[in-house]
Amino acid sequence: MPVSGSDSRPTARRRPGRCSTGPTRLHESAAVTLVGCIGGGQLGRMLGLAGLPLGLRFRFLDPSPSAPAADVGELVVGAFDDPVALARLGAGADVVTYEFENVAVASVVQLGALPPYRALELGQDRLVEKEMFRRLGIPTARFGSLAETGLPALVKSRRLGYDGKGQRRLDADEVISDHELAEEIVAFDRELSIIAVRGTDGETRFWPLVENAHRDGILRVSRSPVQGAPQAEAEELAGRLLDELGYVGVLAFELFDVGGRLLANEFAPRVHNTGHWTIEGAVTSQFENHLRAILGLPLGATGAVGSSVMLNLIGGAPPSEQLLGLPGAHLHLYGKEPRRGRKIGHLTLVGADEETVAETLALVESAADG
Incomplete structure (x- = not known):
């Protein structure tokens, strides 16, 4: 039987409000x-x-x-x-x-x-995005000018930038341009994300929270389930965002867990790297449910089918026969030429419990880093 992989089971609900129908x-x-x-x-x-x-x-x-x-x-x-x-x-x-x-x-x-252009428009400007979070009562780290954030601060370009690009740490006062945004540096306990899907009729479903580990600004590992995960709170915050946007499709919402308090980092109006584990690790993947949503089809169940870890293969990968010989291993190669810092594929490990999956991950993690 599918299990949620968290203390609070992912839910499905129909939400009132605006809905873009396509x-x-x-x-x-x-x-x-x-x-x-x-x-x-x-x-x-x-x-x-x-x-x-x-x-x-x-x-x-x-x-x-x-x-x-x-x-x-x-x-x-x-x-x-x-x-x-x-x-x-x-x-x-x-x-x-x-x-x-x-x-x-x-x-x-x-x-x-779809998703509707308004989600794209608001999400492309980090300042506009953060101001929307504030208006919706979604907590964030302090942002704006250096006077508002204090030092040290993280300075990000307001537009563009991904995988850690377009941002820098600032330890001394300086003038930042109108095209940049300062954010308070948060001493978080863990980075989390929740993947959600909303249909044309407003029905909303959530996958279990995942914990993410980044290095050099690039996602390396996503793990589900998350022990003590604030699933209900994450769903409530993400639900506010989905309803505000009249959203249709899959959306990723990245969060910081700071002493049990959730702070919003950013959202992505699309299928997302932190949801790749759902292909084998959930009843319905983020990709299938995105298609169901934008086509006006019934949404699929989002419960987990065990414990999962997704490892990005960056710059290169161990031989396929080595990876496929691991228990519970599912290999995805994207057909991209290996290059330093480039995601060329991912490996998902699915098992009955976290310990088994963690042991398998330890066998490949160092060899898979590019």
Whole structure:
């Protein structure tokens, strides 16, 4: 029987409020077959792999002719902001989505893509994002000017930046530009994230919280379940955000646990690296539920099926035969050329209990680091 992997079981509920419904034809016909996706990276690839068993077809837009998602659908080669390429992507598509948040809002508006453009617009500016959290009563670290945060502080670019890029530590007073945001450096106990999905009818489901470990700004490991996880509180905070955005699809919400108090870090309006464990570790993966949500289909159960650890393979990977020989191991390679600091795949370990999974992880963790 699926278990939640936390002290508080992930819940499903129908929420009132705004709800973006997407194209009306999704509700007029059951013959929804073609999904367009802005971006053809590994996230698009895993969306495609999740949707093929559902009878869905995929078309991806990516500037690279060797994009990872090319193996699972049609590829339109072009820039993400090219109106002609965008029109080709959307031609005949029943719904369009996107796999990364740095896509131009205008592109999402042009195609009527889901999640709704407002989530993208608010999430692309860290200051606007933090101000929204404050307005919704979602706790955060102090942010704004150095006078508000004190020193030392973390200075981040307001726009763009991922995997630790676009941020720096500041130990002495200096003038920061209008394009930057200062944030208080928080002495957190652990980094957590919760993956949520919201359907066109407002139904919302949550996966169990995961604990994440980063190095050099890049996610290395995600673990579920989390002992003593504040699941109910995380769901309540994420639910406020989903309802405010009239959200449709999967959303990742990153949090700091500071002495049992949750502080919001950021959200990503898309499927997310910290949810990769759900492919084998949950009843329904984040990728399948994202597709269900944007197509107006019933959402799947989100309970865990045991203990899981997801390890990113960065820069390179041990031989596949070595990894696949491990108990409970599931290997995902993205078809990307190895390069220092590059995510080329991930390994998920699933077992009956945390101890078994931790022992297996110890066998591969050092060898897998790039």
